Amino acid sequence: MDLVIIPAGVPRKPGMTRDDLFNINAGIVKTLCEGIAKCCPNAIVNLISNPVNSTVPIAAEVFKKAGTFDPKRLLGVTMLDVVRANTFVAEVLGLDPRDVDVPVVGGHAGVTILPLLSQVKPPCAFNAKEIDYLTNRIQNGGTEVVEAKAGAGSATLSMAYAAVKFADACLRGLRGDAGIIQCAFVASQVTELPFFASKVRLGRSGVEEVHPLGPLNEYERDGLEKAKKELEASIQKGVSFIRK
């Protein structure tokens, strides 16, 4: 088994945060990861189940307990944030989303989703109103869908698209293709937090390189501080769930 994708768990209903799913999904992710440690300890794991900011640390703790943890092989899937960011930015720029690349760093919930609009490719400039609009829309994309579905679940089809795109990148890396770079929530030394989403290079052993954030403007530096505060608590909550 080369790759395991975990999409199992309950989705949000309107009015809920991703963290409100913790009580149910933490146990589901724990059980599935115990199975992975036993049956396919060398697989790359793509973790989709929310809250990703806590379920990835849960998975890491389960694997550590089992003696199978390899930080290169555990990836929280934040690809949908990138898909949304590319789509919304392309709309503003009048481009095809396939021609746009927006790095989205931090984590996968609210203010922890930090689009780096100063690093968009192709290079472009946004005014303050556009930056506020795009940042809020990208950070709240999941909530927008949950509200629109009015109790019938969360983003399912767009997540399927993002999951396939991400899994395909992981498999191409495993095959040895060069230059496979995607954003993911991984064990990281990019900040003082033990997990953080940023661009990573995927290769034969999984995450072969975690890219630094690059130059941030003042708006992004402010966003980073907010993101880190919430992320720290979410990571700790996941770790404590297993170590308790």
Ligand SMILES: NC(=O)C1=CN([C@@H]2O[C@H](COP(=O)(O)OP(=O)(O)OC[C@H]3O[C@@H](n4cnc5c(N)ncnc54)[C@H](O)[C@@H]3O)[C@@H](O)[C@H]2O)C=CC1
């Ligand atoms: N990382 C991301 O960007 C995204 C994450 N999600 C998350 O993915 C999860 C699933 O969301 P949806 O697919 O919309 O929900 P869904 O309700 O459509 O599907 C969940 C699936 O999980 C299965 N399941 C439940 N408990 C299980 C268990 N103990 N073992 C194995 N399978 C189990 C259910 O049978 C169902 O097939 C949620 O936690 C949601 O928040 C959803 C969209 C985007």
Ligand SMILES: O=C([O-])CC(=O)C(=O)O
């Ligand atoms: O918002 C949710 O609950 C599901 C999700 O993670 C997303 O769509 O980004």
